[in-house]
Amino acid sequence: MMPQRLLCACVVAVLVAVCLAAPGLADEKQKPKDLIVGKWEHSKSEQKGDTKAEFKMTLDFKKDDKVKIAVNFKFGDKDVKQEMDGTYKWVDDENIEVTAKDPKTKKEDTKKLHVKVTAKELELTDKSEKDKAKATIKFTRVK
Secondary structure (H helix, E strand, C coil): CHHHHHHHHHHHHHHHHHHHHHHHHHHHHCCHHHHCCEEEEEEEEEEECCEEEEEEEEEEECCCCEEEEEEEEEECCEEEEEEEEEEEEECCCCEEEEEEECCCCCCEEEEEEEEEECCCEEEEEECCCCCHHHHEEEEEECC
């Protein structure tokens, strides 16, 4: 009788351990195609002499391969906002092509970006950008 109780206790302990570890394992196994869906934000501010400059970019990736891009730039009294609709497609498991249309000029621009994404962070790198300081932008998940 004692070995059966010990065996039952071990089985219960293993099941509890698996259930507790499952949420973390599920996050690690999610594919970038699933993780990128959602709203992401990048913001930066600098002091330029007596004037504060603020930059904020929001990307909202949808499941239907659409993306909404919002850019807000404040420099002193000036506040410039621009929103664009676009599309994205996965080239492979690490790269996407994003196409967006400028609402003023109606010109379309396509960029190929390298993607590193987790549940909380998104890093996009434009391999064609010659200035390495501007090539990578890091975002945090908003929702």
